[in-house]
Amino acid sequence: MENEKEGFPMTALREIRILQLLNHENVINLVEVCRSKERGSIFLVFDFCEHDLAGLLCCEEVRFSLQEIKSIMQQLFNALFFIHGVRILNRDMKSSNILITRSGVLKLGDFGLARAMSKGQVQRYTNRVITLWYRPPELFLGERNYATPIDMWGAGCIMCEMWTRRPIMQGDSEQKQISLISNLCGSITPEVWPGVESLELYCKLQLPSDQKRRIRERLRHYVRDMHAIDLIDKLLVLDPKKRLDSDGALNHDFFWEDPMPSQSDLAHTLSKVRRSMFVMHTSTARPGGGAGVPGAGGGAVAGNTNHFHDRVF
Amino acid sequence: GAGGPLPQLSWANPRELWTEMRAKDVCQTAPEEELQSRHPGILPTMRTILFDWLMEVCEEYKLHRETYYLTVDLHDRFLDSWREIQKEHLQAIGITCLFIASKIEEIYPPKVTEFAFVTDGACCVADILDMELLICKALNWRLNHYIVTVNTWANAYMQISSHRLRPPGVKTR
Numbered sequence: 342m343e344n345e346k347e348g349f350p351m352t353a354l355r356e357i358r359i360l361q362l363l364n365h366e367n368v369i370n371l372v373e374v375c376r377s378k379e380r381g382s383i384f385l386v387f388d389f390c391e392h393d394l395a396g397l398l399c400c401e402e403v404r405f406s407l408q409e410i411k412s413i414m415q416q417l418f419n420a421l422f423f424i425h426g427v428r429i430l431n432r433d434m435k436s437s438n439i440l441i442t443r444s445g446v447l448k449l450g451d452f453g454l455a456r457a458m459s460k461g462q463v464q465r466y467t468n469r470v471i472t473l474w475y476r477p478p479e480l481f482l483g484e485r486n487y488a489t490p491i492d493m494w495g496a497g498c499i500m501c502e503m504w505t506r507r508p509i510m511q512g513d514s515e516q517k518q519i520s521l522i523s524n525l526c527g528s529i530t531p532e533v534w535p536g537v538e539s540l541e542l543y544c545k546l547q548l549p550s551d552q553k554r555r556i557r558e559r560l561r562h563y564v565r566d567m568h569a570i571d572l573i574d575k576l577l578v579l580d581p582k583k584r585l586d587s588d589g590a591l592n593h594d595f596f597w598e599d600p601m602p603s604q605s606d607l608a609h610t611l612s613k614v615r616r617s618m619f620v621m622h623t624s625t626a627r628p629g630g631g632a633g634v635p636g637a638g639g640g641a642v643a644g645n646t647n648h649f650h651d652r653v654f
Numbered sequence: 655g656a657g658g659p660l661p662q663l664s665w666a667n668p669r670e671l672w673t674e675m676r677a678k679d680v681c682q683t684a685p686e687e688e689l690q691s692r693h694p695g696i697l698p699t700m701r702t703i704l705f706d707w708l709m710e711v712c713e714e715y716k717l718h719r720e721t722y723y724l725t726v727d728l729h730d731r732f733l734d735s736w737r738e739i740q741k742e743h744l745q746a747i748g749i750t751c752l753f754i755a756s757k758i759e760e761i762y763p764p765k766v767t768e769f770a771f772v773t774d775g776a777c778c779v780a781d782i783l784d785m786e787l788l789i790c791k792a793l794n795w796r797l798n799h800y801i802v803t804v805n806t807w808a809n810a811y812m813q814i815s816s817h818r819l820r821p822p823g824v825k826t827r
Binding site for chain 1: 763766783786791796797
């Protein structure tokens, strides 16, 4: 954290309290909080993780088998099932916030934007959360009474990345992002999403019309496993009420049909990775990887010299 | 009644709220005698003097009443979690609790230098920042979560009485 003249900022106090409530194998563990004497900087010390998912996906040598992908996704949904169970929203799902240890244990990290949910009543949370590329449609439309489905959309985007190796929808503005979403998931209409017309920005945004839902046909080139495609299709659902929750995801056939998820395979693959793969360390670092909202994202992506620099969709 | 004494509220389930308020009122801090036996160097009058002074600071910086009560709560819970605190440290603990409570409760909290200033040389900025970390850790970062202050109770009584004055069927905000 930056130099804090006023001691702990309110956001840090909130984050630390949330981290303390979250005690789970697949959630990052806060070990200690300290402050440097000279400059007053605050440090949160976590258990060590060698890699993050964005960094691993940038690295061409790292190839994940279907069992390994299943293990990563199962652990991610375990993390979400746990945090949602204790009524915490992560609100910053992205592959660079998914940490993986050398022994193949996934840790959901970064609860800097997280918040506790209140019970039952209509809320007015800020909708200025989540990195653009992983932000669900309801937030663009001005929904403020959102809930756990916002994290499930991000999980769907991340699951696609396991095969595409790049974020699937890299918009450089809110308008562009909503176009990319419509282009992939179909037009946003009251037919597929009853009640969407009552959201604040439904009439103000330019929503592409007559777009067909193309998830299955687009993914066919990348994803061979039919259960995987089916699960992604149920996660990237426009209407948050119809989006699969973490429990539904964990019960999906993807995790219960051969080949079964294998954490030991994952550990074996990672044992061959010599360097620590953090997206901020890799030369092919992507905009929006480490530094939050991608501002002028488009240009930086095109400027990359790696072999994956083409847009996926 | 079956739903507790609170009227229908638009922002919470009155029965749940009432149950939680009562539960938290019981478990929040140790009784006064216990606090005294833990800290033989601190007399009840010293606590009174400290809180009177903190109230003056609150007036000076026009802080909200809830900030003051949160300060009292932080202070008492900190003493509850510690042993044999010397009276020399009491002012630093008090002003730091007010510093933390202001950050939580106020929209425009005073700067840490302003809190150091009102101690008239007793605590510097570094003392307050060190004490902040100590207090946060001692309270296990439970700073404003589910704290029930006397203000919460006062609000509840106001809601009950205003509801009784109103004709039935009118919702309380």
